[in-house]
Amino acid sequence: MMTKSLIPTLLLALAAGIATHARAAGDEPTAxxxxxxxxxxQELDAVAAHVREARASGAAHADAPDPYPALAQALEAHLDALKAGLPTPATPRAQAGELLSDMRDALVLVRGATHLEARLLAVQRLEDDRRLYNRLLETLGCSATRPTAL
Structure with a gap:
């Protein structure tokens, strides 16, 4: 049985091993x-907009139709577009792929969970993964602030 102090040590060792392997393979992030x-x-912003809309729709009217199946359907195309645009360096590609996989798992819960709390948790996972994906893009040279059209 692992103690609580051993788990962080193992996670740190695993992360160091992955980082060392990536550097040894010459897989440094490229812009x-x-x-x-x-x-x-744009795809990540669309995901955020759909999540905000579903949350507002669900919170505004208790007797309104369930916004979550529509949210799941709307997000499918955006996740497909994100998958098509995965970064090419191996490590960032794997990280982005994991985030997309987690987002797709959350969509399964958004679509089919019988308890509202499970759906809300899945929506929160979508939002957290979207935020992490933005962070990943920053490591690849994509600025957090984007130019706006005038």
């Missing part, structure tokens, strides 16, 4: 093109 950054940020 994405401005067009790729913009496309990925």
């Amino acid at each position: 994405l093109s401005p067009q790729a950054c913009q496309a990925l940020h």
